[in-house]
Amino acid sequence: MARAKFQTLTEQMFYILLCLRQECCGMDIMEKVRKMTGDRVNIGPGTLYNLLDQFSQAEMIVETKVEGRRKSYILTETGKEALQAEYERICVQAADYRHYMEVQENEKGET
């Protein structure tokens, strides 16, 4: 079920999971992603809360520490697999792009 739901990850899912390769407090993720992407990706608090909840339910992340209302999480093996799969998917896309562009360039050169 979880695999089907998170077959492909949105940009925000991808970066949340990436942050959680190391133990991280949920509240700090917004700031971490913003810095990691040079302000390109911003995660809204409502979206972050819901995604952490969904990842937890799908056992892609696990709660490691609760200090008051500050909860820390880390990726599980399932989460790591999902992140890796997404990374590979993006790499394949990038490779496809590069290959296509090279072919185009070569065709231009021949003519």
Place this chain on the structure above:
Amino acid sequence: MRRGKLELVWSYYYDHTTMKRHFEKMAGKGWALDRMGIFWHYHRIRPKSLHYAVGYFPGGGVYAPPTGEELTFEEYCEMAGWELAAEHGPMKIFCNERENPVPLETQADIQVENIRRGSRRVRIIDATLGAIGWLILIYFMLNLYFDGVRTLSSGAGLFFAFVGLLLGIYGLVELITYQSWYQRAKANARRDLSFTPTKGHPVISKTILFLAIASAVFYALTATGGILMLAVAAGYFIVYYFQDIIRNRMRGKGANTAVNLGVNFVIAFLIFFAIFNGYQYFNFSDTAGEKYYEKKGFHWDGQEAPLTLQKLETPGFDGKGYVDTQNIQSSVFLSRMEIEEFYNESLSGAKGDPGYYLDYVVAKVKLPSLYGFARSSMERTYETGKNWQPLDPWETGEREEIHVCQTTLTRNNLQIFRYLLCMEDRIVKIDLSFAPDKEGQKMILEVLGEI
């Protein structure tokens, strides 16, 4: 200078886009939202540009204290500069003073799902009320067909039918606008993760709200016992005003559900106790005396019914064992009076001659264009299975000729002569256990034509 402002909530629960825009506009005018219930409560601020966002936290309660998860959600929002301004059940309205804040929701499919789940309970309630509204209207239409005069002369009936229509439209508009938004929003989110703003047609909901209040005030000011209804309606708003404040404060302090509900119930009880007792104490009764009949559109001298078997000088009638009932009602369209005099030993406790019967309905038409409808309606309501037979017009000294139709029926083994008298401003149906002679006809026309 006013420090606070109240506004009746007029937007649909799911319509976050309209609400967000409205609150931002209000902030520009110097009003910041600080709580909500059936009202939006504002406090005065320096006019400024504020950002608002409406989020939905499925499972959030109205009276229940906030859960740990709910508080965590609010803290996430606080981290991004979104301060909780007001909340009601799953709906949470946040305010942000930052210039370009990160939106509350940045992934469309999650927002769509939260709105669907968060607004479900309110949508079900609205749809149920809407369905009840349409049922009331159907019931009203059926009554209008089978007894149009009685239905149109009932102020309460007209009021409830009108409110039923408004409720029906409100529920239907919400159902249509929500479903069309939800299908589009879901498709857009799935296709390219784009957001779809909600559009709840606030003009329609504002108009419905205005008409509902206006009709309630009109009914209250014109109907018998209307003052009490107006007081109850005012009490309802007072109760909710205090409940909006107390419920939110107690919830914020973590009071448990039972205590919060209990306190609010006691407040409601005390307010309505004061209203009902105040009504009794100041004796606002507007139903006493002759004015009652005048208010209902009829007037005649004396305490007795205007036309009785006694007055018709029926031979051998001594009145023993006879009882009479009356029913009078009035609306802006029609006034209707029905008086029945019949023999009943168990009700009267006396023994007499059971040979007579009288029942008459006088329908005064206040709106001339309704005369044709009232006449055909009475012909239909009082038909007996036999056709109405036109009779020679009844005449009275100074009055013009009155068109009369007659039919017959049997009641408790008694043959009844039923007449329909069409006068200038009224239609009269009269049932008699005897065919009136010229004198009787004259009396009927004079009495029932004048009251």
